[in-house]
Amino acid sequence: MIIIRATEQHWAALSLIAKDTFVDTFGHLYAAKDLEAHIQNKYNQAVMVHEINTEHVYLVCEDDDKAGEAPFGFCQLKPDSRSELMPEDEYASPCWEIHRFYIRKEKQGVRAGAKLMEFAMERIKEAGVKSIWLSVWSENYRAQKFYEKFGIKHSGKTFTYWVGNHADLEFLYVGKLD
Template identity: 55%
Template sequence: MLIIPIAPKHVQTLAEIAAETFTDTFGHLYSAEDLNSYRAAAYAHPQLLHEIATEECYFLCLDTDPEGLKPLGFAQLRPNTRNELMRSLGDEYPEPCWELHRFYIRKESQGMRAGSFMMDFCMKRFKEAGVKSLWLSVYSDNVKAQKFYQKYGIMYSGHNMEFPVGNHVDLEFLYTAKFSF
């Protein structure tokens, strides 16, 4: 497996894998209208191009796919980002503070250590960048993801947030980590 940076030329592939993995993971929770509304906004090409330009975005690929034509998964890391809740926690989470914005592995690639390979890479990037604090939100009923993050020392902070999908609002848990690499 290998990691490649996502470039503007990958925007269509990113839109496809993002919509696919979100739908596979959470599609059963929402009405078709809410799901389509969310995907249209979150994975629109202008939105993704902005994210590619301002975040660190990576594809996880097989060694035979160095161009990222059929990625196994993707991750988006947001440098120096604090949401309102993280800001309210003040100095408890020192700068630089990054967000693990999206982390998805295709369903058919799960169980082959693809997620671990990708997360090991993300942890290496955090160390290289001197990240002191990390945060992410995880769906409150996604126990599989919660256990995965906990293996990396990213733990439930005791704080919750809301995540709108169309007219539906999910309860998300704020997961955090402090590093001293």
């Protein structure tokens, strides 16, 4: 497996991974029209290109896919992002968000996610980041366990994430870096 930085040319592949992974993980929760609207709003070309240009977006691919033509996962690191639930006196700046972390279902369980997270954590530390955060669905136990292996823990704080008229309980996960 190799990891490369995403460019604008990768937007469609990222969008497809995001859509497929979101539907695989959460699709059963939502009405079809709400799910489709959410996907269209969050993973369209304009959004994906903007995020590629303003965040650190990395693809994980097979060793022979050096151009990133067929990635099977990606993560987005959002610089200078702080959850309103993270007081500055407790979580030092700079603070970054792990905005998205998606691995295709068929590549889960083969260390693709671990390799991508190790890479992401190296980039975060190289940037001198002191605090990181992400949100995770309260019932996504596999993801919670995964993040905890990397020292990113449930803060005890929660918030609501809306998809259409459906409210999901999200956990705020945080990590402090040396």
